[in-house]
Amino acid sequence: xxxxxxxxxxxxxxxxxxxxxxxxxxxxxxxxxxxxxxxxxxxxxxxxxxxxxxxxxxxxxxxx
Numbered sequence: 645x646x647x648x649x650x651x652x653x654x655x656x657x658x659x660x661x662x663x664x665x666x667x668x669x670x671x672x673x674x675x676x677x678x679x680x681x682x683x684x685x686x687x688x689x690x691x692x693x694x695x696x697x698x699x700x701x702x703x704x705x706x707x708x
Contacts (some may be wrong), residue, residue, distance in 0.1 A: 646674030691707045
């Protein structure tokens with residue numbers, strides 16, 4: 645099993661680099677743990693679950 649952990653991967657990237665990252669993540673076939681505030685990236689990445697953490701509470705949403 646492959647697991648890729650990314651914590652705020654777009655913080656210091658310009659738009660072309662973000663688009664490259666999105667493309668690479670789309671072709672990644674393992675498990676991805678992605679921590680980000682970048683809504684555009686979240687919309688571009690294929691998800692099975694989304695975990696939203698706010699005020700010490702975790703809400704899990706199953707996608708697709």
